[in-house]
Amino acid sequence: MERQTERFMEDYRQPREMIPPEDSRLGGVTSEMARRWKLLQLLQDRNETLFYSILMRNFEEMAPILYTPTVGWVCVNYHKLYRRPRGMFFSAADSGNMAAMAHNWPQSDVHAIVVTDGSRILGLGDLGLNGLGIPIGKLDLYCAAGGFSPSHVLPAVVDVGTDNEALRSDPLYAGLRSPRLRGAEYYRVMDEFVEAVMSRWPRAVLQFEDFSAAHAEPLLQRYRDHHTVFNDDIQGTAATALAGLYGALRVMGLPPSALAQQRVVMVGAGSAGTGVMRMIAAAMVKHGLSPEAAASRFWVLDRRGLVTTKRPELTDHIRPFARREEELDGMGLMDVVNRMECTAQQAVEWTGGRAIFAGGSPQEPVAPPGGGPPRPFAQANxxxxxxxxxxxxxxxxxxxxxxxxxxxxxxxxxxxxxxxxxxxxxxxxxxxxxxxxxxxxxxxxxxxxxxxxxxxxxxxxxxxxxxxxxxxxxxxxxxxxxxxxxxxxxxxxxxxx
Structure with missing residues (x-):
């Protein structure tokens, strides 16, 4: 009670200092977007039915307020914005009790669970327990876009500590004030969490969200053959990119099967890029290519240039897509620049207006080089x-x-x-x-x-x-x-x- 009293009196005497929405790390969030997020939260707390009705009617406008990019500002300030519990908090300190915790949750029929460990929240890094803002925002979209009932979804965070010193030293931070667990101890905690929630709600869909690269793929492979789980950062991103290619084929008047005849340049060979490549290759196999022929349609670039078989540290996921050195005789290769995302403006200028383009972030309409009205561009979301x-x-x-x-x-x-x-x-x-x-x-x-x-x-x-x-x-x-x-x-x- 002393901490709660202290927190209230600080708010009473002066506004709490927060990381401002305009912080460059937050990707274009404004004070107006933060104000609208607070207004929507007040409505959701007061009248959930009206909240979702309004969200569904204004989804295109409000989705960026409730999820990316505004949710990044929410997460970095979550320990200061927190007012009432939403979702479920598990931590390494709860080991041995997670099954009892799940069975004490009042909803007996949960349909969807989104969980994070807070280790890689958007582009903001390790935010520990503050990462719970991501599952909360994601499940708002599950309800408004996917038709899940808000009384049958569960946002959750598994707190295994944080390496964020600023959070650990903040008196308002509610998470464990210890470094992150790693290795076998980390997987023991995650195993207990998954077993607890899936034994209570065996039909639920469990989505992993914003886990670090070191754990995202291993966790997916660890559970996907036993439970209805998926990782949106890996599988959702890959499927969305593939959908964009199918959309581009439709714009050109080509059938989906024409994907097998395309050549793909992949800029980036990290976990997300690898997931995209594997998904596109799987679609090419569906349309008639062998796995080897599908892999040969890819040219993979990273910060060191074209990925070839001469690379000494090739992973098993990248090796099938690496080019053989003998294929490159007589070819000149461009250097890869540090920031490789192409904007709509650049795509139009560099191709004389021929490019079919979609970006990972919103793009302003661009006038074609020969004149005419500006063209709009879709966002890959x-x-x-x-x-x-x-x-x-x-x-x-x-x-x-x-x-x-x-x-x-x-x-x-x-x-x-x-x-x-x-x-x-x-x-x-x-x-x-x-x-x-x-x-x-x-x-x-x-x-x-x-x-x-x-x-x-x-x-x-x-x-x-x-x-x-x-x-x-x-x-x-x-x-x-x-x-x-x-x-x-x-x-x-x-x-x-």
């Missing part, structure tokens, strides 16, 4: 896919999220482009139709699961009945949460009877 992927996996009771399901989801997204958007050269559809997009993506996931003999429950019954895919799509839409005032509140059996 994971929120196109992850709500629908999770929805399809949950409703389809797939028990596993395979690469084939992700490829199918990516191929479904360009079908949502309108003729007007295709005429503008856009490779992603407008987020204004995010509910319809998520339903189509969920249908694609269920269809792929059926081919793998993984589809179960009412989704399988709908698909196998006389209605086929149309009946399954209808089932998906009817299963979505729609915010509305209800005159009756159902109680679970045994509650207040």
């Amino acid at each position: 994971n929120m196109y896919l992850f709500p629908g992927i999770a929805l399809g996996a949950f409703l389809g009771r797939t028990g596993h999220i395979s690469d084939a399901m992700l490829v199918e989801a990516a191929e479904a997204l360009p079908d949502m482009l309108t003729e007007e958007e295709l005429g503008q050269g856009l490779v992603y559809p407008s987020l204004r139709g995010i509910r319809a997009i998520s339903a189509a993506v969920a249908l694609a996931v269920c269809t792929a699961a059926d081919r793998e003999d993984r589809l179960g429950g009412p989704a399988a019954e709908a698909l196998e009945g006389r209605g086929g895919p149309a009946a399954l799509l209808n089932f998906i839409v009817r299963s979505m949460y729609w915010p509305d005032y209800k005159s009756l509140v159902p109680l679970p059996r045994g509650v207040e009877e």
Whole structure:
């Protein structure tokens, strides 16, 4: 109580000093965006139904306020913004008690869990327990875009310490004040967490979010064959990039199968870039190439130039995509610059307006070199896919999220482009139709699961009945949460009877 009293009196006497929204690390967040985030939080605390109704009607405008980039400002200041608990806090100090904690959670039927360990929050590094802001924001999008009920989702953080000295020394920081666990001790804590939540809610989709590169891929491989888990930073990013390529093919009037004839230059050979390459290669294999032929369509560049077989430290994931030295005789190679992301303006200028472009961050419209109205450009954003992927996996009771399901989801997204958007050269559809997009993506996931003999429950019954895919799509839409005032509140059996 003393700490709570001290905290209140500090706020009472003067505003709390925070990292300002305009900090250059936060990627364009403004004070106005921070003000709107606070206003939305007040509404959510007061009237959750109205909050989601407004968010759904204004999704394209409000998604950047509730998630990236504004959520970065929220996370760096989370220990100062905290007012009431949302989500569940697990820590290494809870070892041996996590199953009891999960069974004490009041919701008996959780459909989706997003968890982080706070080790790599956006581009901001180790934020420890403050990283909980990411699962909270992500699940707001699950509800608004994917139709998950807000009463059936669980944001969670697993606190294994932090190497952020500034946070450890801050009296308001609520996490463990110890360095991060590593090695076997780290995986022991994560194993207990996964076992605890998946034993309580075995049908739930568990998404790993913003884990460091050292742990993201190992955790995914550790659990994906046993539970319905996926990592949006690896798999969601890869599927979104693949969807952009399919969208570009549609802009050019080509079928999805034409992907197998494309050459791909990949700038960056880290974990995200590797995941993108593997996903595109898997799609090429789907369209008829052998794995070796698909790998030969890639040219991979990193800060040291073209990745070749002469590199002494090639990982198993990169080795299939490395070029053989004998292929390069007589070829001149460009140096790779430090900051390699190409802007829409550069793409238009360098190609004389021919480029089909989408960027990882919002881009202003650019006038073509020959004159004419400025062209808009789409943003490659994971929120196109992850709500629908999770929805399809949950409703389809797939028990596993395979690469084939992700490829199918990516191929479904360009079908949502309108003729007007295709005429503008856009490779992603407008987020204004995010509910319809998520339903189509969920249908694609269920269809792929059926081919793998993984589809179960009412989704399988709908698909196998006389209605086929149309009946399954209808089932998906009817299963979505729609915010509305209800005159009756159902109680679970045994509650207040």
